[in-house]
Amino acid sequence: MKKKLLLSLLVLGIPLFLFAQEAKTEVKAVPVAPAKKVEFKTSKNTKSPFISKEEAFKIEAAKEAERLAELKRLQEEKERIEKERQEALRKKILCDELKRHPSRIISKSVKLDGIMGSDAIINGKVASKGSELAVKLKDTEKAKVQEIEECGFDINNIKVKVIKVKSSSAVLAYQGERFKVAM
Secondary structure (H helix, E strand, O other), rough: HHHHHHHHHHHHHHOHHHHHHHHOOOOOOOOOOOOOOOOOOOOOOOOOOOOHHHHHHHHHHHHHHHHHHHHHHHHHHHHHHHHHHHHHHHHHHHHHHHHHHHHHHOOOOOOEEEOOOOOEEEOOEEEEEOEEOOOOOOOOOOOOOHHHHHHHOOOOHHHEEEEEEEOOEEEEEEOEEEEEEEE
């Protein structure tokens, strides 16, 4: 009985020296290595054995196409974000430039038609020194109207003040910045 008990304990991997001391017998216990775990190696192939090679190829092709579509979508998203960032940067630079030099908005829209003594004919209207003129933007400038309005400029209320009238030019001011208009 003791032998069967000892053998069964030995098979289970339990150290025998504990039971040998309790039984007070002369049996020497030998340390036994624990039983090895049995592992089944599975192949890395997760393909079902019930799928034909053609179907497996189609599934792999679909996965690859899906991966490529995802990469393309991420690339397009990255390009869109970069484009929006550059557009915002361009608008910021434009606004900073217009705030620094506000006369650039209208300097091309103002045309000196002629000079009569101390008066100047600007865009078909006679103006003398110290008078203000309402100026409208040219059609080429109207493409930028929305961007200019986003920067805080009122396009509908552009007034230019005549500072000085010379023999072949006039000096005008818009928002405190002077600019020269020649014939």
